[in-house]
Amino acid sequence: MTQHILHVCTQDSPVGQLTFDPLENRYGFRYYPSWMASRDRFYLSPAIALDREPDNPGSVQRFLGNLLPEGRVLDIISATEQISKSNIFGLIRALGKEPVGAFSFMALDADEEQLTREIRAQQQEAVRRPVCDDELSDRIRKRDLMPFPIWDGKVRLSLAGYQDKLQVLVEGDSLSLVDGSLNSSHLLKPESLNPNTPHLVANEHFCMTLARLMTLPVAPVSIRRIPDPILLIERFDRKIVWNEDRPNTAKAVLRQHVIDGCQAVDLPVDYKYERNFGSNRDVRNIREGVSFARLFALLDKTTADSKMVVSAGAEARQFMLRWAVLNLLLGNSDAHGKNLSFFVRPSGLAPAPLYDLVSVCTYDEKSISHELAMAYGDDFRIEDIMPFSLADFAYRTNTPALQLVREIRRLASSAMRLAPQLAKSDVYVGEECDLVQRISEFIVNQAKRLMAIAQEIPKVNTALLRE
Numbered sequence: 084m085t086q087h088i089l090h091v092c093t094q095d096s097p098v099g100q101l102t103f104d105p106l107e108n109r110y111g112f113r114y115y116p117s118w119m120a121s122r123d124r125f126y127l128s129p130a131i132a133l134d135r136e137p138d139n140p141g142s143v144q145r146f147l148g149n150l151l152p153e154g155r156v157l158d159i160i161s162a163t164e165q166i167s168k169s170n171i172f173g174l175i176r177a178l179g180k181e182p183v184g185a186f187s188f189m190a191l192d193a194d195e196e197q198l199t200r201e202i203r204a205q206q207q208e209a210v211r212r213p214v215c216d217d218e219l220s221d222r223i224r225k226r227d228l229m230p231f232p233i234w235d236g237k238v239r240l241s242l243a244g245y246q247d248k249l250q251v252l253v254e255g256d257s258l259s260l261v262d263g264s265l266n267s268s269h270l271l272k273p274e275s276l277n278p279n280t281p282h283l284v285a286n287e288h289f290c291m292t293l294a295r296l297m298t299l300p301v302a303p304v305s306i307r308r309i310p311d312p313i314l315l316i317e318r319f320d321r322k323i324v325w326n327e328d329r330p331n332t333a334k335a336v337l338r339q340h341v342i343d344g345c346q347a348v349d350l351p352v353d354y355k356y357e358r359n360f361g362s363n364r365d366v367r368n369i370r371e372g373v374s375f376a377r378l379f380a381l382l383d384k385t386t387a388d389s390k391m392v393v394s395a396g397a398e399a400r401q402f403m404l405r406w407a408v409l410n411l412l413l414g415n416s417d418a419h420g421k422n423l424s425f426f427v428r429p430s431g432l433a434p435a436p437l438y439d440l441v442s443v444c445t446y447d448e449k450s451i452s453h454e455l456a457m458a459y460g461d462d463f464r465i466e467d468i469m470p471f472s473l474a475d476f477a478y479r480t481n482t483p484a485l486q487l488v489r490e491i492r493r494l495a496s497s498a499m500r501l502a503p504q505l506a507k508s509d510v511y512v513g514e515e516c517d518l519v520q521r522i523s524e525f526i527v528n529q530a531k532r533l534m535a536i537a538q539e540i541p542k543v544n545t546a547l548l549r550e
Contacts, residue, residue, distance in 0.1 A: 086102055086103065086104050087102070087103045087104075087105065087172060087176075088100060088101065088102055088103075088190075089101040089103075089172075089175065089176060089179065089188045089189065089190055090188070090189045090190075090191060091112075091127075091186050091187070091188055091189075092186065092187050092188075092189055093185050093186060093187075093338065093340075094185070094187075094266075094337065094338050096117070096118065096121070097115050097117060097118065098114065098115060098118045098127075098186060099112055099113055099114040099115050099118060099127075100112070100113055100115065101143070101147075101188065103172040105172075109140065110140075110141075110143035110144045110147070110172070111137075111143065112127070112131055112137060112143045114133060119133065122429070123429055124429060125340060125427050125428060125429045126427065127146055127186070127342075127427075128142075128146050128342050128346045128347065128349070128427070129347060129349070129381075129384055129432070130142040130145075130146070130349035131143060131146060138349060139349065141351075142349055144171060145345075145346070145349060145350065145351045146342075146346055146349075147171050147172070147175050148171050148351055148352050149342075149343060149345045149346045149351070149352050149421070150175065150182040150183060150184075151171065151174055151175070151178070151352075152232075153352065156232055156246075156247065159230040159232055159233065160174070160177075160178065160232060160238050161174070163230070163233055163238060164177045164178075164238065175188050176188065176190050177238065178238060181250065181266055181267065181338075183320060183341060183343075184320055184338070184339075184340045184341050184342065184427075185320070185338045185339055185340035185427075186340065208262075208263035208264055209261070209263050209264045209265045210261060210262035210263040210265065211252065211259040211260075211261055211265065212234075212235070212259055212260040212261070212262070213257060213258070213259050214251065214258045214259060214260060216309040217309075219258070219309055219313070220309045220310070220311050222234075223273040223274075223311050223313070224311070226247065226273075226276060227276075231247045231249065231273070232247070232249070234249075234260060235260075239260055246272060246275060247272070247273055247275075247276070248270050248271060248272045249270070249271040250267035250269075250270060250271075251267055251268070251269050251270075251271050251315075252265060252266075252267050252268050252269070252333060252336065253268050253269045253315060253317075254331045254332055254333055255330075255331030257331070258271070261336075264335070265333065265335075265336055266321055266336040266337075266338055267318065267321065267336070268317065268318060268321050268323050268333070268336050269315050269316060269317055269318060270315075270316040270318060271313055271314070271315055271316075272284065272287070272313065272314040272316065273311060273312075273313050274311065274312060274313075277451075279446060279447065279450035279451050280446055280451060281514070281518070282312075282514060282515045282518045283441065284306060284312045284313065284314045285306070285312065285511050285515035285518055285519055286441050286442055286445075286518060286519075286522065287304070287314055287439070287440065287441050288304050288305075288306050288314055288510070289442075289505060289506070289511070289519045289522055290413050290415070290440035290441055290442055290522070291304045291316075291437075291438070291440050292304065292505060293413075293498065293501060293502055293505055293526075294409060294437055294440055296497075296501045296505065297409075297494060297497045297498060297501060298497075299405055299406075299409065299437060300402070300434075300436040300437065301436050301437045301438070301440070302316050302317055302318070302319050302436045302437070302438045303316075303317040304316050304317070306510060312515075316438065319339075319341070319435050319436045319438075320338060320339045320340070320341045320426075320435070321336050321337065321338060321339070322336070322337045322339065323335075323336050323337075324336070324337060339426060340426065340427040341424045341425060341426050341427065341435050342424065342425055342427055342432075343420065343421045343422075343423065343424045343425075344373050344378055344419075344420035344421060344422070344423045344424070344425075345373060345420045345421050347378075347381055347384075347425055347432065348373060348377045348378065348380075348381065348420070350372065350373060350377075350420065352421065354371060354372035354373060354420070355372060355373055355419040355420040355421045355456070356372050356373070356419050356420070356456050356457075357370050357372045357373060357374045357456065357457045357458055357463075358370055358372065358463070359371050359372035362454055362463070370458070372420065373419065373420025373457065374457050374458065374479075375403075375407060375457055375458075375459070375476060375479065375480050376479045376480060377420075378403060378420070378423065379400070379403060379479075379480035379481065379482070381399075381425070381432060382396040382399050382400055383396065384431050384432050385398070385399040385425075385431055385432045385433060385434070386428050386430040386431035386432065386433050398434075399432075399433070399434050400482065400486075401486075401490070402434040403423070403434065403480075404480075404482060404486070404487065404490050405490055405494060406418075406423060406437060407459070407476070408487075408490050408491055408494050408495075408533070409437075409440070409494060410440075411459070411465060411468065411529060411533060412494060412495065412498050412526050412529050412530055412533065413440060413441070413442045413522075413526060413529075414442045414443060414444025414445060414453075414465060414525055414526075414529065415440055415441055415442060415443055415444075416443045416444055416452065416453050416454060416455050416456065416465070417441065417443050417456055418439075418440075418455075418456050418457070419456035419457070420456075420457075422438070422439045422456075423437075424438070442522045442525060442526070444465060444525065445518070445521050445522050445525050453465070459472045459473060459475070459476040460472040460473070460474070460475030460476050460479070461475065465529070468536070469536065470536050470539035470540050470542070470543055471543055471547075473487060473491075473536060473537075473540050474540050474543035474545070474548060475548055477540070478545065478548040484540050484541050484543075485541060487537075487540060488537045488538070488540055488541065491533050491534065491536075491537040492534060492537055494530075495529075495530035495531075495533050495534045495537075496530070496534070498526050498527070498529075498530045499526075499527050499530045499531070502522070502523040502526040502527060503523050503527065505519070505523070506519045506520050506522070506523035
């Protein structure tokens with residue numbers, strides 16, 4: 084049986100060659116000599132390093148699988164492209180123009196030199212397909228009849244996750260689907276079709292905005308009403324180069340490489356929850372998925388922001404610690420391994436801005452699970468978290484207890500002050516106002532509780548944690 088090949092490229096350079104043996108279901112990858120000779124080279128992921136073979140025969144497959152959509156969106160794309168959901172190579176081949184990060188996947192019968200010429204040729208054509216408010220509103224309302232990822236008979240989504248979203252270029256008030264040399268600048272999310280999570284646009288906007296007001300690095304968000312509310316999220320893996328001669332016109336959209344937590348720790352998408360087999364009695368003690376301990380173990384692979392004077396590990400530790408505390412304040416129980424990302428630099432990993440911040444615990448638990456995606460110590464429920472839980476969390480992540488206490492106090496006091504103010508914002512309308520008020524009240528109560536717990540953390544007998 085024929086071995087299949089895809090070329091992996093950045094916007095302007097060949098990177099390497101991806102191979103797939105369908106009979107053995109075996110993936111391979113090698114970097115091109117020109118990429119290895121570049122001073123700006125970087126790896127796909129830590130498990131697919133520049134200086135050695137992939138860490139594991141499945142590392143390449145896991146990296147690719149984490150680029151694909153999930154759930155209903157994957158079902159739609161699989162049916163549209165007539166490619167099995169288990170055929171990762173086929174799906175990447177079909178969707179590989181603009182996944183998350185810096186790389187594209189090209190199916191060409193070409194050597195490295197020919198590939199370079201083809202990349203340069205593609206840079207010449209920029210195609211915008213405008214999307215007006217009326218068309219977008221119509222498509223949002225007809226999602227049950229016309230799948231949202233499909234536009235003009237073409238799949239327009241190649242991003243991980245369950246929720247409906249669309250990759251768009253935002254230029255002033257204009258939204259466009261793009262092809263050729265252009266890339267998207269934003270993700271567009273309409274309201275969820277799930278009746279158990281009403282006003283999810285307002286929920287995510289509130290949580291993301293609150294985090295920004297608390298001086299945490301987050302992806303910028305805005306609500307646009309067409310009149311349906313949509314959430315526009317600025318992509319942190321894209322950087323617009325504006326045309327100085329034409330206002331609100333992108334000259335180019337540059338791509339930056341990012342990987343999510345699953346890719347960073349070399350786990351498949353099915354392991355994004357720490358309890359990778361679920362929480363039923365017979366499997367609840369199996370915790371092979373992404374955990375705080377696994378994520379904090381990446382600290383030795385991080386690189387410092389050149390503007391900071393702290394070490395790389397200290398900077399990344401502070402970032403991940405604040406993310407962990409923030410999710411407790413928000414009640415973001417679905418903060419799993421794919422909800423944290425890292426820029427990939429030539430010198431290592433650097434935490435990327437936060438995203439997918441939602442107050443899940445303000446929704447009815449009869450309809451949506453409040454179980455935490457990752458445990459704090461051994462506790463998977465917010466109400467069960469006590470001083471011992473957080474002391475155990477600190478122990479497992481090698482975090483000084485007093486540093487955890489400082490971050491809890493800092494973030495909790497900030498959230499208590501800012502959440503009620505934000506809940507009064509006129510950006511929210513109708514029933515959205517009631518929801519953000521409930522979220523604010525939840526956050527204030529959580530902040531008070533965590534402040535009380537924090538003072539007890541240093542009193543926990545650390546010898547008990549080592550047993």
